[in-house]
Amino acid sequence: MHAILLYFDEESLPARRLASAAAIEAHRIACHRFPDEELRLRLPDMALPGCLVIYRSLDRPNDKLVELMLLARHAREQGVGRLVLVAPYLAYMRQDIAFSPGELVSQRLVGGFLAELFDSVITVDPHLHRIESLEQAVPVRHAITLSGAPQLAMAIAERRRDALLLGPDAESRQWVESAARTAALEYGTCIKKRHGDCDVEITLPDLVITGRRVVLLDDIASSGRTLAQAAERVLAAGADSVDVAVTHALFAGDALGVIRQAGVGEIWSTDTVGHESNTVFMAPVLAKALAGIMSEG
Ligand code: R5P
Secondary structure (H helix, E strand, O other): OOEEEEEEHHHHHHHHHHHHHHOOEEEEEEEEEOOOOOEEEEOOOOOOOOEEEEEOOOOOHHHHHHHHHHHHHHHHHOOOOEEEEEOOOOOOOOOOOOOOOOOOOHHHHHHHHHHHHOOEEEEEOOOOOOOOOHHHHOOOOEEEEEOOHHHHHHHHHHHOOOOEEEEOOHHHHHHHHHHHHHHOOEEEEOEEEEEEOOEEEEEOOOOOOOOOEEEEEEEEEOOOHHHHHHHHHHHHOOOOEEEEEEEEEOOOOOHHHHHHHOOOOOEEEEOOOOOOOEEEOOHHHHHHHHHHHHOOO
């Protein structure tokens, strides 16, 4: 089935890397924002093929969800039979239960919204804590979860051969275990209590930290407080150095400054969210998943 990939300007680099790895044409979506914040999208002047792949990472998600709705509905009107969303970062996955009475469970609601628009969703390290598979949150025909942990593990091992990998909380265990296995590194996970958006408390595992080169590995750095707190604890426990590796480099607001202030040296991330720390490119892994979907005809 003939396919093209559509992307927005600010994601042109990772999107084109994916198109090139998947050997499909890539075309830019022109986006204009009116003074009142409404959006006007324009596609290339061409007939749309049977299969459309849309590349949109969902950091800063609110406007992007509207873009996806406009694009997907337009594509269906134009007769596109198969719509694939490549969202290397999938937003709203952390709000997976009502933490207080009356709270909306955004994971399910946003997942359901995407499932109404797309036939397939490919993403990287979605924050699935209380459910086992992405399909439970995004019920589409192909709900594909990839991971940046093995690639980050290789990047870490090249730079810190003797690293001790630490996950800052229980949820990070899945990524830390996979990375440790890939690069044959020692690992452990901390315990985290969150008291507020920017208020977390970290307890270190019962491991020898003194003299170690510690790398903190997590799926997301958002406010940066989780990594900053963990870094402070690790340095107070006598570590030689502490570096950070994350899949999704959201780094909201003052996050980067707070993490640096805590004593973190290097920061490595995948390119699921564009950031100066991007070290690992996910295009080959995304392309393989895309090829799997397209080979189904
Ligand atoms: C939560 O469980 C995630 O795995 C991250 O640890 C969390 O989202 C990081 O958030 P922040 O950077 O705001 O502390």
